[in-house]
């Protein structure tokens with residue numbers, strides 16, 4: 001067994017044998033949560049190993065073909081889905097985690113959400129005032145700012161026009177980008193490196209601080225002994241195939257799990273059900289299920305140009321939904337288009353005149369769970385959309401149709417089973433309001449996921465405290481979106497990073 005030096009990024013081809021490493025802190029997962037923790041701990045003078053199952057990607061590795069890109073950057077080829085209510089959920093496998101493929105939308109959790117978290121989950125230090133310094137620190141480091149006008153493009157501006165006409169508040173989305181060119185390619189990876197994904201920001205900063213960043217390593221279990229955690233162990237895995245090779249062990253004084261809210265509970269379950277006196281590990285799985293709609297305009301929209309999700313409306317947050325503009329490779333969008341053969345071809349031909357907008361919903365009544373499978377680390381996900389949450393999605397679809405017609409759309413393609421495939425007026429769109437929907441009538445997707453190791457002030461009802469420390473074990477911490485007590489109602493990344501920033505500070509003080 002050989003020891004690895006610090007301040008070193010390792011890729012698959014560099015592992016020649018089994019190895020061990022000794023550090024202060026092993027951080028598992030290099031997404032928004034883990035990368036922030038790794039950098040902040042190295043800044044605090046701690047020896048850190050950041051362990052990531054996925055490989056690093058450079059612009060040459062990005063594939064514009066949506067399906068190929070998903071096969072390379074997403075778990076289970078981007079086809080992971082829940083059972084119960086079947087809903088696809090994309091989770092990344094890459095250095096930088098979800099930030100590599102996401103749209104860089106940054107939102108602070110609204111006041112009413114934080115108030116609810118504090119009162120319902122017995123949290124004393126998770127108010128706006130407590131978290132804003134952490135949001136600010138992350139925002140400054142990543143250059144989070146509203147999308148500038150020169151890269152909005154028609155797809156985003158038409159959304160603004162529709163919202164303005166109806167008196168709905170909307171604004172350019174705040175994003176973690178520097179010098180965005182509006183290429184609309186965030187989903188397949190930003191080839192210009194404008195997106196400040198974590199592999200380009202926090203991970204290099206952690207490296208500069210002396211961290212070991214080990215990619216293509218899959219942590220299989222947390223090693224615990226005598227009521228304390230001693231480190232983590234697993235296998236080196238080949239990029240894209242996941243074929244295991246060498247074994248490794250990282251001994252650490254503390255472990256931070258930030259493997260994402262679907263992998264962290266599985267690792268815990270595979271480690272002898274660690275930290276589960278509350279019975280909450282893997283429970284409470286929540287999503288922001290999303291629906292999308294296409295609107296077709298007389299003039300060309302050229303929807304491929306413009307910041308991927310450059311405009312948003314938080315007008316309806318208290319009603320349970322947020323509205324956004326959207327772009328993705330046409331083949332990915334086509335999954336939501338009705339018809340086949342000639343009619344599908346005709347709709348695809350409309351895309352140059354089309355804008356696609358989406359809504360994400362706060363589905364606090366729709367709860368699921370994550371369970372480890374007998375073999376491997378891919379999770380078994382069960383989740384069911386609650387009928388009242390389905391009504392929120394129905395209202396969101398109707399509202400999108402209203403905004404499209406107010407923006408001057410000739411028609412919309414609602415993508416809802418049982419109503420006309422194309423609708424040509426606001427009056428016709430009333431059907432979206434009057435016809436009761438079944439879950440199977442709509443196409444939903446949920447890429448924002450949370451709560452599977454939730455924080456709670458009462459150790460009997462949550463896995464971690466509000467700083468991310470596990471209630472049951474002193475030196476085991478969690479720093480991914482699994483710690484959210486409930487869905488945040490807005491895009492989760494910035495909140496996840498703010499909480500991780502606070503977790504790193506709290507852990508550094510205790511080491």
Ligand SMILES: Cc1cc2nc3c(=O)[nH]c(=O)nc-3n(C[C@H](O)[C@H](O)[C@H](O)COP(=O)(O)OP(=O)(O)OC[C@H]3O[C@@H](n4cnc5c(N)ncnc54)[C@H](O)[C@@H]3O)c2cc1C
Nearest residue numbers: 029031033053097098102103105219260480481491492493
């Ligand atoms: C297509 C898409 C678009 C999105 N758009 C936005 C957006 O614009 N704004 C926003 O706020 N949110 C967005 N999200 C959600 C956001 O990206 C996630 O909420 C965020 O990435 C979660 O961060 P995390 O650190 O909790 O987990 P992740 O980002 O999932 O990171 C976890 C990391 O751990 C690694 N890992 C897992 N298991 C192991 C293991 N056993 N060993 C080692 N490593 C492991 C994973 O490979 C991954 O890199 C989007 C998500 C997707 C998929």
Ligand code: SF4
Nearest residue numbers: 180181183184186190
């Ligand atoms: S819109 Fe294009 S340039 Fe801007 S961040 Fe996304 S991929 Fe990069």
